[in-house]
Amino acid sequence: MAFFLKTLFRKSRLKKYSSRTPTGFMPLRSIRSALVILDGAEPDCLRNGDRIRKYLGSHGISVSLVFIDLRKIRKTDTVYVSGDNVISRRNVNWFGMPKIKSKGNLFLVTADLMINLRATDDFTGDFMSRAVAAGFKIGTLAYPGNPFDLTVTGKEPAPETVPDGTTPPETRGNTDEKIDAIYNFLKQIV
DSSP, X not given: OHHHHHHHHHHHHHHHHSOOOOOOOOOGGGOOEEEEEEETTSTTHHHHHXXXXXXXXXXXXXXXXEEEEXXXXXXXXXXXXXXXXXXXXXXXXXXXXXXXXXXXXXXXXXXXXXXXXXXXXXXXXXXXXXXXXXXXXXXXXXXXXXXXXXXXXXXXXXXXXXXXXXXXXXXXXXXXXHHHHHHHXXXXXX
């Protein structure tokens, strides 16, 4: 019964908050603003955010970063990001939607480009990808009904996680691969 209710609420919220902005490929020179969603549980998330900000900034694009870290943090866990641009476990409701009063400013935004670099299949990432009003959406994971104009994949991640719940060490370079693929694609759009 709880699964049915959770599914019902998720469908209802996606229908209500999904962006109605038409999307499609957009040349790099037409993009002025970007929202990038990163995995806050990944040790290299800040480095990846800086790398994206530097690249897009060199093309005159203002970049906003959003980190999603839904781990249950224990005393032994390392927290890689903090601040107003982080969606944590306490910022989502019981079915995974970010709370509008505390984090609505992170997904009720308009940007020319939205990039979701999270490799985690969860409702929070799916919701963010659909709710952001962006003209061009790039993702690294095809959610059901794929909200992205372009989906970039890398090596298949290992099925197991390391003990602290973060990304396995052998797949951490995967995000670098995806970022490079996105850069190469953006350069080619005329």
